[in-house]
Amino acid sequence: MNNLAKANAVRLINKYCFKSPKELINDLENMLYAEGLYIKEEEIYDCEGKILFDNNCGVITVDSLSDDKQKRFTIAHEAGHFFNEKGSGSYKCSFDEFYGSKRNYEREANANDFAGELLMHEKWFVEFTGSQKISYELLSSTAEYFDVSLSAVAFRYSIIGFHPIAVVMSTNKIIKWVSINKNFSYQFIRVGNKVSDLSYAYDFFENKEIPKYEDIPAEAWFKEDFKLKNRNARIMEMNIPMKKYNSVLSVLWEL
Template identity: 30%
Template sequence: MLQELGITEPGEIDLEAIAFHLGARVRYRKLEGCEARIIGRNEAAIITIGKDCSDRRKRFSLAHEIGHWTHHKGQTLVCRVEESAPQGKMSPERVANNYAADLLMPHYLFGPAARVYPKLNFKAVNDIADIFHTSRSATAIRLVEGGHSPALLVCHGLKGRKWFARGPDVPPRWFPRDDLDADSFAFGVLFGKKPDDPMPRKIDAEAWFDRRDAGKFAVHEQTIRSATDEILTLVLINDPEMLEDE
Protein backbone atom coordinates (compact mmCIF):
# COMPACT_ATOMS: atom_id res chain seq x y z
CA MET A 1 0.00 0.00 0.00
CA LEU A 2 2.80 2.43 0.87
CA GLN A 3 4.49 1.78 -2.45
CA GLU A 4 1.18 2.21 -4.29
CA LEU A 5 0.85 5.59 -2.57
CA GLY A 6 4.28 6.55 -3.90
CA ILE A 7 6.01 6.75 -0.51
CA THR A 8 9.78 6.70 -0.97
CA GLU A 9 11.02 8.34 2.27
CA PRO A 10 10.17 7.72 5.94
CA GLY A 11 9.07 11.34 6.34
CA GLU A 12 6.33 10.78 3.75
CA ILE A 13 4.47 8.24 5.93
CA ASP A 14 1.50 10.44 6.87
CA LEU A 15 -0.69 8.22 9.03
CA GLU A 16 -3.72 10.52 9.06
CA ALA A 17 -3.69 10.63 5.26
CA ILE A 18 -3.30 6.85 5.10
CA ALA A 19 -6.21 6.39 7.53
CA PHE A 20 -8.36 8.72 5.38
CA HIS A 21 -7.32 6.73 2.29
CA LEU A 22 -8.69 3.62 4.03
CA GLY A 23 -11.95 5.28 5.08
CA ALA A 24 -11.07 6.22 8.66
CA ARG A 25 -11.04 9.69 10.17
CA VAL A 26 -8.71 10.52 13.06
CA ARG A 27 -9.56 12.55 16.15
CA TYR A 28 -7.49 13.48 19.19
CA ARG A 29 -9.38 13.57 22.50
CA LYS A 30 -8.78 12.99 26.19
CA LEU A 31 -9.43 9.29 26.80
CA GLU A 32 -9.96 7.44 30.06
CA GLY A 33 -8.79 3.84 30.46
CA CYS A 34 -7.17 3.52 27.03
CA GLU A 35 -4.83 5.33 24.68
CA ALA A 36 -6.73 4.71 21.43
CA ARG A 37 -9.95 3.26 20.10
CA ILE A 38 -11.72 2.68 16.80
CA ILE A 39 -15.41 2.52 15.97
CA GLY A 40 -16.38 1.49 12.45
CA ARG A 41 -19.34 0.52 10.35
CA ASN A 42 -19.40 -0.71 6.78
CA GLU A 43 -16.48 1.09 5.10
CA ALA A 44 -16.15 4.09 7.44
CA ALA A 45 -14.53 4.41 10.84
CA ILE A 46 -13.48 6.95 13.45
CA ILE A 47 -10.15 6.46 15.22
CA THR A 48 -9.69 8.36 18.47
CA ILE A 49 -6.20 8.84 19.90
CA GLY A 50 -5.49 10.04 23.43
CA LYS A 51 -4.17 13.56 23.21
CA ASP A 52 -2.04 13.27 26.37
CA CYS A 53 0.35 10.64 24.95
CA SER A 54 3.76 11.46 23.52
CA ASP A 55 3.93 12.13 19.79
CA ARG A 56 5.65 8.81 19.04
CA ARG A 57 3.18 6.92 21.20
CA LYS A 58 0.29 8.59 19.37
CA ARG A 59 1.89 7.58 16.10
CA PHE A 60 2.20 3.91 17.05
CA SER A 61 -1.33 3.87 18.50
CA LEU A 62 -2.74 5.28 15.27
CA ALA A 63 -0.83 2.73 13.19
CA HIS A 64 -2.11 -0.02 15.50
CA GLU A 65 -5.74 1.05 15.04
CA ILE A 66 -5.26 1.23 11.26
CA GLY A 67 -4.08 -2.38 11.58
CA HIS A 68 -7.33 -3.34 13.31
CA TRP A 69 -9.35 -1.51 10.62
CA THR A 70 -7.46 -3.40 7.92
CA HIS A 71 -7.68 -6.89 9.48
CA HIS A 72 -10.57 -6.98 11.96
CA LYS A 73 -13.55 -5.17 10.46
CA GLY A 74 -16.80 -6.39 12.01
CA GLN A 75 -15.13 -7.73 15.17
CA THR A 76 -15.54 -6.41 18.70
CA LEU A 77 -12.19 -6.27 20.47
CA VAL A 78 -10.76 -5.03 23.73
CA CYS A 79 -7.73 -3.23 22.36
CA ARG A 80 -4.33 -3.04 24.07
CA VAL A 81 -1.62 -1.13 22.23
CA GLU A 82 1.81 -2.45 23.22
CA GLU A 83 4.65 -1.41 20.98
CA SER A 84 7.51 -2.62 23.11
CA ALA A 85 6.68 -6.22 23.99
CA PRO A 86 6.75 -9.00 21.39
CA GLN A 87 3.72 -11.25 21.92
CA GLY A 88 3.79 -15.02 21.73
CA LYS A 89 0.60 -15.99 19.96
CA MET A 90 -0.96 -14.62 16.79
CA SER A 91 -3.72 -12.70 18.59
CA PRO A 92 -5.58 -9.74 17.05
CA GLU A 93 -3.35 -7.46 19.13
CA ARG A 94 -0.19 -9.03 17.79
CA VAL A 95 -1.56 -8.75 14.24
CA ALA A 96 -2.26 -5.04 14.81
CA ASN A 97 1.15 -4.48 16.41
CA ASN A 98 2.94 -6.23 13.55
CA TYR A 99 0.94 -4.19 11.06
CA ALA A 100 1.89 -1.00 12.90
CA ALA A 101 5.59 -1.93 12.79
CA ASP A 102 5.34 -2.67 9.06
CA LEU A 103 3.48 0.58 8.42
CA LEU A 104 5.87 2.77 10.41
CA MET A 105 9.09 0.93 9.51
CA PRO A 106 8.46 -0.78 6.15
CA HIS A 107 11.22 -3.16 5.16
CA TYR A 108 11.92 -1.47 1.83
CA LEU A 109 12.79 1.75 3.69
CA PHE A 110 13.99 0.34 7.00
CA GLY A 111 16.53 -2.08 5.54
CA PRO A 112 18.58 0.57 3.66
CA ALA A 113 18.47 2.88 6.69
CA ALA A 114 19.70 0.10 8.99
CA ARG A 115 22.55 -0.88 6.68
CA VAL A 116 24.09 2.57 7.16
CA TYR A 117 24.99 1.37 10.67
CA PRO A 118 27.27 -1.69 10.46
CA LYS A 119 27.34 -2.14 14.26
CA LEU A 120 24.25 -2.65 16.37
CA ASN A 121 24.17 -0.45 19.47
CA PHE A 122 21.77 2.01 21.05
CA LYS A 123 23.28 4.96 19.21
CA ALA A 124 22.26 3.28 15.95
CA VAL A 125 18.84 2.51 17.47
CA ASN A 126 18.33 6.15 18.47
CA ASP A 127 19.43 7.50 15.08
CA ILE A 128 17.10 5.16 13.18
CA ALA A 129 14.23 5.87 15.60
CA ASP A 130 14.62 9.57 14.82
CA ILE A 131 14.49 8.86 11.08
CA PHE A 132 11.21 6.90 11.35
CA HIS A 133 9.77 8.86 14.28
CA THR A 134 9.33 5.66 16.28
CA SER A 135 10.13 4.68 19.86
CA ARG A 136 13.51 3.32 20.87
CA SER A 137 12.07 -0.01 21.99
CA ALA A 138 10.01 -0.60 18.82
CA THR A 139 13.00 0.32 16.65
CA ALA A 140 15.34 -1.96 18.59
CA ILE A 141 12.89 -4.88 18.27
CA ARG A 142 12.69 -4.27 14.53
CA LEU A 143 16.49 -4.28 14.20
CA VAL A 144 16.97 -7.42 16.30
CA GLU A 145 14.13 -9.45 14.81
CA GLY A 146 15.10 -8.27 11.33
CA GLY A 147 18.52 -9.88 11.71
CA HIS A 148 20.71 -6.78 11.65
CA SER A 149 23.19 -8.61 13.92
CA PRO A 150 23.03 -11.83 15.97
CA ALA A 151 21.55 -10.44 19.17
CA LEU A 152 18.85 -10.48 21.80
CA LEU A 153 16.98 -7.49 23.18
CA VAL A 154 15.97 -8.07 26.80
CA CYS A 155 13.73 -5.94 29.00
CA HIS A 156 14.01 -6.21 32.80
CA GLY A 157 12.09 -4.60 35.61
CA LEU A 158 12.64 -4.79 39.35
CA LYS A 159 10.86 -8.17 39.50
CA GLY A 160 12.82 -9.78 36.68
CA ARG A 161 12.64 -10.22 32.93
CA LYS A 162 9.54 -8.75 31.30
CA TRP A 163 10.12 -9.83 27.69
CA PHE A 164 12.80 -10.40 25.11
CA ALA A 165 13.26 -10.46 21.34
CA ARG A 166 15.61 -12.83 19.55
CA GLY A 167 17.42 -12.40 16.26
CA PRO A 168 16.78 -15.07 13.59
CA ASP A 169 20.43 -16.20 13.67
CA VAL A 170 20.44 -16.88 17.43
CA PRO A 171 19.65 -20.54 18.27
CA PRO A 172 16.76 -21.01 20.74
CA ARG A 173 19.05 -22.69 23.28
CA TRP A 174 20.34 -19.22 24.18
CA PHE A 175 17.44 -18.23 26.39
CA PRO A 176 18.07 -15.27 28.71
CA ARG A 177 17.90 -15.65 32.48
CA ASP A 178 14.73 -14.59 34.28
CA ASP A 179 16.64 -12.54 36.86
CA LEU A 180 19.61 -10.28 36.30
CA ASP A 181 22.98 -11.70 37.27
CA ALA A 182 24.75 -9.49 39.80
CA ASP A 183 27.87 -9.59 37.61
CA SER A 184 26.07 -8.11 34.61
CA PHE A 185 26.48 -4.43 33.78
CA ALA A 186 22.69 -4.29 33.51
CA PHE A 187 22.37 -5.06 37.22
CA GLY A 188 24.27 -1.89 38.07
CA VAL A 189 22.10 0.23 35.77
CA LEU A 190 18.81 -1.09 37.17
CA PHE A 191 19.64 -1.49 40.86
CA GLY A 192 22.79 0.58 41.32
CA LYS A 193 21.49 3.61 39.42
CA LYS A 194 24.59 3.60 37.23
CA PRO A 195 24.42 5.60 33.98
CA ASP A 196 23.49 4.04 30.65
CA ASP A 197 26.25 2.12 28.93
CA PRO A 198 27.68 4.36 26.19
CA MET A 199 28.78 1.34 24.12
CA PRO A 200 28.57 -2.49 24.30
CA ARG A 201 31.00 -4.10 26.75
CA LYS A 202 32.39 -7.64 26.81
CA ILE A 203 31.12 -9.98 29.52
CA ASP A 204 31.02 -13.72 30.21
CA ALA A 205 27.98 -15.31 28.55
CA GLU A 206 27.03 -17.09 31.79
CA ALA A 207 25.94 -13.69 33.14
CA TRP A 208 23.06 -13.88 30.65
CA PHE A 209 22.48 -17.58 29.95
CA ASP A 210 21.89 -20.34 32.51
CA ARG A 211 23.62 -23.13 30.59
CA ARG A 212 26.57 -25.29 31.60
CA ASP A 213 28.48 -24.42 28.44
CA ALA A 214 27.86 -20.65 28.73
CA GLY A 215 31.10 -20.24 30.68
CA LYS A 216 33.09 -21.04 27.53
CA PHE A 217 31.82 -17.95 25.73
CA ALA A 218 31.68 -14.19 25.96
CA VAL A 219 29.08 -11.74 24.63
CA HIS A 220 28.81 -7.97 24.45
CA GLU A 221 26.20 -6.17 26.52
CA GLN A 222 24.81 -2.63 26.38
CA THR A 223 22.10 -1.47 28.78
CA ILE A 224 20.02 1.70 28.88
CA ARG A 225 17.22 2.82 31.16
CA SER A 226 13.84 2.79 29.37
CA ALA A 227 11.69 3.86 32.35
CA THR A 228 12.16 4.64 36.04
CA ASP A 229 12.29 0.97 37.03
CA GLU A 230 12.95 -0.65 33.65
CA ILE A 231 15.96 -1.29 31.42
CA LEU A 232 16.64 -2.51 27.89
CA THR A 233 19.73 -4.57 27.12
CA LEU A 234 21.27 -5.53 23.81
CA VAL A 235 23.12 -8.85 24.14
CA LEU A 236 25.34 -9.18 21.06
CA ILE A 237 26.68 -12.58 20.06
CA ASN A 238 29.85 -12.52 17.98
CA ASP A 239 31.27 -16.01 18.63
CA PRO A 240 30.36 -18.20 15.61
CA GLU A 241 30.34 -21.32 17.80
CA MET A 242 27.41 -19.91 19.79
CA LEU A 243 25.46 -19.54 16.55
CA GLU A 244 25.93 -23.13 15.41
CA ASP A 245 22.96 -25.51 15.57
CA GLU A 246 23.20 -27.83 18.54
Protein backbone atom coordinates (compact mmCIF):
# COMPACT_ATOMS: atom_id res chain seq x y z
CA MET A 1 0.00 0.00 0.00
CA ASN A 2 1.23 3.46 -0.88
CA ASN A 3 1.77 5.43 2.35
CA LEU A 4 1.09 8.80 0.75
CA ALA A 5 -2.20 7.64 -0.76
CA LYS A 6 -3.24 6.21 2.61
CA ALA A 7 -2.26 9.43 4.41
CA ASN A 8 -4.26 11.52 1.93
CA ALA A 9 -7.38 9.46 2.59
CA VAL A 10 -6.92 9.51 6.37
CA ARG A 11 -6.47 13.28 6.29
CA LEU A 12 -9.90 13.69 4.71
CA ILE A 13 -11.55 11.30 7.16
CA ASN A 14 -10.09 13.26 10.06
CA LYS A 15 -10.71 16.68 8.54
CA TYR A 16 -14.44 16.00 8.15
CA CYS A 17 -14.68 14.08 11.45
CA PHE A 18 -16.19 10.91 9.99
CA LYS A 19 -16.77 8.28 12.66
CA SER A 20 -18.18 5.44 10.59
CA PRO A 21 -18.51 4.17 6.99
CA LYS A 22 -22.16 5.20 6.94
CA GLU A 23 -21.29 8.82 7.75
CA LEU A 24 -18.68 8.87 5.00
CA ILE A 25 -20.97 7.30 2.40
CA ASN A 26 -23.75 9.78 3.14
CA ASP A 27 -21.44 12.77 2.76
CA LEU A 28 -18.87 11.51 0.25
CA GLU A 29 -19.94 13.69 -2.68
CA ASN A 30 -20.49 16.76 -0.46
CA MET A 31 -17.01 16.33 0.99
CA LEU A 32 -15.39 16.03 -2.44
CA TYR A 33 -17.35 19.05 -3.66
CA ALA A 34 -15.99 21.02 -0.72
CA GLU A 35 -12.51 19.94 -1.80
CA GLY A 36 -13.06 21.25 -5.33
CA LEU A 37 -14.30 18.14 -7.13
CA TYR A 38 -17.53 18.17 -9.14
CA ILE A 39 -19.13 14.79 -9.87
CA LYS A 40 -21.39 14.03 -12.81
CA GLU A 41 -22.92 10.92 -14.35
CA GLU A 42 -23.31 10.02 -18.00
CA GLU A 43 -23.25 6.90 -20.13
CA ILE A 44 -19.63 5.95 -20.77
CA TYR A 45 -18.62 3.16 -23.13
CA ASP A 46 -14.82 3.21 -23.12
CA CYS A 47 -14.05 3.37 -19.39
CA GLU A 48 -15.50 3.08 -15.89
CA GLY A 49 -14.76 6.69 -14.96
CA LYS A 50 -12.63 9.70 -15.81
CA ILE A 51 -11.24 12.87 -14.28
CA LEU A 52 -10.02 16.22 -15.52
CA PHE A 53 -8.25 18.30 -12.88
CA ASP A 54 -5.73 20.99 -12.04
CA ASN A 55 -4.19 22.13 -8.75
CA ASN A 56 -7.43 23.48 -7.34
CA CYS A 57 -10.39 21.61 -8.77
CA GLY A 58 -11.57 18.86 -11.04
CA VAL A 59 -14.49 17.09 -12.70
CA ILE A 60 -15.13 13.38 -12.12
CA THR A 61 -17.41 11.54 -14.55
CA VAL A 62 -18.82 8.11 -13.74
CA ASP A 63 -20.83 5.70 -15.83
CA SER A 64 -24.52 6.24 -15.09
CA LEU A 65 -25.22 2.57 -15.90
CA SER A 66 -22.93 1.23 -13.14
CA ASP A 67 -24.42 0.14 -9.82
CA ASP A 68 -24.07 2.40 -6.79
CA LYS A 69 -21.18 0.46 -5.28
CA GLN A 70 -19.15 0.62 -8.48
CA LYS A 71 -19.94 4.31 -8.89
CA ARG A 72 -18.76 5.03 -5.35
CA PHE A 73 -15.47 3.16 -5.80
CA THR A 74 -14.92 4.84 -9.17
CA ILE A 75 -15.50 8.26 -7.61
CA ALA A 76 -13.04 7.48 -4.81
CA HIS A 77 -10.49 6.12 -7.30
CA GLU A 78 -10.69 9.21 -9.52
CA ALA A 79 -10.48 11.45 -6.45
CA GLY A 80 -7.30 9.56 -5.59
CA HIS A 81 -5.67 10.92 -8.75
CA PHE A 82 -6.53 14.47 -7.64
CA PHE A 83 -5.29 14.14 -4.06
CA ASN A 84 -2.26 11.95 -4.80
CA GLU A 85 -0.89 13.79 -7.79
CA LYS A 86 -2.04 17.41 -7.65
CA GLY A 87 -0.74 19.43 -10.61
CA SER A 88 -3.00 18.78 -13.57
CA GLY A 89 -4.13 15.72 -15.44
CA SER A 90 -6.79 13.99 -17.49
CA TYR A 91 -7.35 10.25 -17.12
CA LYS A 92 -9.77 7.64 -18.35
CA CYS A 93 -9.82 4.59 -16.09
CA SER A 94 -11.07 1.33 -17.58
CA PHE A 95 -11.65 -2.12 -16.12
CA ASP A 96 -7.98 -2.88 -16.75
CA GLU A 97 -6.91 0.05 -14.58
CA PHE A 98 -9.19 -1.05 -11.75
CA TYR A 99 -8.88 -4.83 -11.90
CA GLY A 100 -7.02 -6.05 -14.94
CA SER A 101 -3.58 -6.26 -16.47
CA LYS A 102 -2.89 -2.52 -16.08
CA ARG A 103 -3.80 -2.55 -12.41
CA ASN A 104 -0.19 -2.56 -11.25
CA TYR A 105 0.71 0.66 -12.98
CA GLU A 106 1.90 2.84 -10.09
CA ARG A 107 -0.47 5.73 -10.72
CA GLU A 108 -3.54 3.50 -10.84
CA ALA A 109 -2.42 1.35 -7.92
CA ASN A 110 -2.00 4.49 -5.83
CA ALA A 111 -5.48 5.68 -6.78
CA ASN A 112 -6.87 2.29 -5.72
CA ASP A 113 -4.97 2.51 -2.43
CA PHE A 114 -6.53 5.91 -1.77
CA ALA A 115 -10.02 4.59 -2.58
CA GLY A 116 -9.53 1.50 -0.43
CA GLU A 117 -8.44 3.52 2.60
CA LEU A 118 -11.15 6.15 2.15
CA LEU A 119 -14.05 3.71 1.75
CA MET A 120 -12.68 0.99 4.06
CA HIS A 121 -10.60 2.97 6.57
CA GLU A 122 -8.11 0.57 8.16
CA LYS A 123 -9.19 1.34 11.73
CA TRP A 124 -12.85 0.64 10.91
CA PHE A 125 -11.98 -2.39 8.80
CA VAL A 126 -9.89 -4.05 11.52
CA GLU A 127 -12.48 -3.26 14.19
CA PHE A 128 -15.26 -4.84 12.14
CA THR A 129 -13.46 -7.96 10.96
CA GLY A 130 -11.52 -8.41 14.20
CA SER A 131 -10.12 -11.87 14.73
CA GLN A 132 -13.11 -13.60 13.14
CA LYS A 133 -12.27 -16.67 11.10
CA ILE A 134 -12.10 -15.95 7.38
CA SER A 135 -15.21 -17.12 5.56
CA TYR A 136 -17.57 -16.19 2.77
CA GLU A 137 -20.01 -14.94 5.40
CA LEU A 138 -17.40 -12.61 6.94
CA LEU A 139 -16.44 -11.11 3.59
CA SER A 140 -20.11 -10.69 2.63
CA SER A 141 -21.04 -8.99 5.91
CA THR A 142 -17.98 -6.72 5.59
CA ALA A 143 -19.00 -5.73 2.06
CA GLU A 144 -22.49 -4.93 3.36
CA TYR A 145 -21.13 -2.91 6.30
CA PHE A 146 -18.92 -0.74 4.10
CA ASP A 147 -21.42 -0.80 1.22
CA VAL A 148 -18.76 -1.81 -1.30
CA SER A 149 -18.39 -4.75 -3.66
CA LEU A 150 -17.29 -8.17 -2.50
CA SER A 151 -14.24 -7.91 -4.77
CA ALA A 152 -13.16 -4.62 -3.14
CA VAL A 153 -13.45 -6.20 0.32
CA ALA A 154 -11.53 -9.31 -0.73
CA PHE A 155 -8.60 -7.29 -2.04
CA ARG A 156 -8.62 -5.05 1.05
CA TYR A 157 -8.68 -8.09 3.32
CA SER A 158 -5.69 -9.60 1.51
CA ILE A 159 -3.68 -6.56 2.62
CA ILE A 160 -4.87 -5.83 6.17
CA GLY A 161 -7.09 -8.77 7.20
CA PHE A 162 -6.42 -10.82 10.32
CA HIS A 163 -6.13 -14.15 8.46
CA PRO A 164 -3.89 -14.65 5.40
CA ILE A 165 -5.62 -14.96 2.04
CA ALA A 166 -4.64 -14.76 -1.60
CA VAL A 167 -6.58 -12.95 -4.32
CA VAL A 168 -6.21 -13.83 -8.01
CA MET A 169 -7.68 -12.02 -11.01
CA SER A 170 -8.15 -14.08 -14.16
CA THR A 171 -9.45 -12.94 -17.55
CA ASN A 172 -10.13 -15.19 -20.54
CA LYS A 173 -8.63 -18.14 -18.59
CA ILE A 174 -5.33 -16.27 -18.02
CA ILE A 175 -4.04 -15.22 -14.58
CA LYS A 176 -3.62 -11.42 -14.76
CA TRP A 177 -2.45 -10.49 -11.27
CA VAL A 178 -2.06 -11.89 -7.79
CA SER A 179 -2.15 -10.42 -4.28
CA ILE A 180 -0.97 -12.81 -1.56
CA ASN A 181 -0.82 -11.94 2.13
CA LYS A 182 2.75 -12.32 3.39
CA ASN A 183 1.63 -14.85 6.03
CA PHE A 184 -0.04 -17.22 3.56
CA SER A 185 1.71 -20.62 3.55
CA TYR A 186 2.22 -20.53 -0.21
CA GLN A 187 3.53 -17.46 -1.99
CA PHE A 188 3.90 -18.19 -5.70
CA ILE A 189 1.32 -18.13 -8.47
CA ARG A 190 2.71 -17.44 -11.93
CA VAL A 191 1.06 -14.50 -13.66
CA GLY A 192 0.38 -15.33 -17.31
CA ASN A 193 -0.39 -19.00 -16.66
CA LYS A 194 -3.67 -20.52 -17.72
CA VAL A 195 -6.20 -21.14 -14.97
CA SER A 196 -5.99 -24.76 -13.81
CA ASP A 197 -8.87 -27.07 -14.62
CA LEU A 198 -8.67 -28.20 -10.98
CA SER A 199 -10.21 -24.89 -9.91
CA TYR A 200 -13.79 -23.69 -10.02
CA ALA A 201 -12.52 -20.52 -11.68
CA TYR A 202 -11.84 -22.72 -14.71
CA ASP A 203 -15.45 -23.91 -14.61
CA PHE A 204 -16.58 -20.28 -14.70
CA PHE A 205 -14.83 -19.83 -18.04
CA GLU A 206 -16.48 -23.03 -19.25
CA ASN A 207 -19.87 -21.47 -18.46
CA LYS A 208 -20.57 -24.06 -15.79
CA GLU A 209 -22.38 -23.47 -12.53
CA ILE A 210 -19.90 -22.80 -9.72
CA PRO A 211 -20.37 -22.81 -5.94
CA LYS A 212 -19.88 -19.62 -3.93
CA TYR A 213 -17.01 -21.37 -2.19
CA GLU A 214 -15.59 -24.88 -1.97
CA ASP A 215 -12.37 -26.64 -1.01
CA ILE A 216 -10.03 -27.60 -3.86
CA PRO A 217 -6.51 -29.07 -4.24
CA ALA A 218 -3.89 -26.49 -3.31
CA GLU A 219 -1.99 -27.40 -6.47
CA ALA A 220 -4.82 -25.91 -8.54
CA TRP A 221 -3.17 -22.54 -7.85
CA PHE A 222 0.17 -23.24 -6.16
CA LYS A 223 1.52 -26.12 -8.24
CA GLU A 224 4.84 -24.30 -8.83
CA ASP A 225 5.32 -23.19 -5.22
CA PHE A 226 8.31 -25.01 -3.73
CA LYS A 227 6.62 -24.94 -0.30
CA LEU A 228 3.82 -27.16 -1.53
CA LYS A 229 5.21 -30.49 -0.30
CA ASN A 230 1.93 -32.30 0.26
CA ARG A 231 0.13 -32.82 -3.04
CA ASN A 232 -2.99 -33.77 -1.08
CA ALA A 233 -3.16 -30.36 0.60
CA ARG A 234 -6.40 -28.50 0.10
CA ILE A 235 -7.44 -24.87 0.32
CA MET A 236 -10.72 -22.97 0.14
CA GLU A 237 -11.62 -21.15 -3.08
CA MET A 238 -14.30 -18.46 -3.38
CA ASN A 239 -15.03 -16.97 -6.78
CA ILE A 240 -16.53 -13.58 -7.64
CA PRO A 241 -17.63 -13.61 -11.30
CA MET A 242 -17.33 -10.48 -13.44
CA LYS A 243 -19.21 -11.73 -16.47
CA LYS A 244 -19.24 -8.40 -18.28
CA TYR A 245 -15.44 -8.65 -18.63
CA ASN A 246 -15.16 -12.46 -18.87
CA SER A 247 -13.16 -12.29 -15.65
CA VAL A 248 -13.30 -13.84 -12.20
CA LEU A 249 -11.72 -12.84 -8.89
CA SER A 250 -10.67 -15.91 -6.90
CA VAL A 251 -10.20 -15.63 -3.13
CA LEU A 252 -8.13 -18.38 -1.53
CA TRP A 253 -7.51 -19.27 2.10
CA GLU A 254 -6.21 -22.20 4.10
CA LEU A 255 -8.55 -24.70 5.74
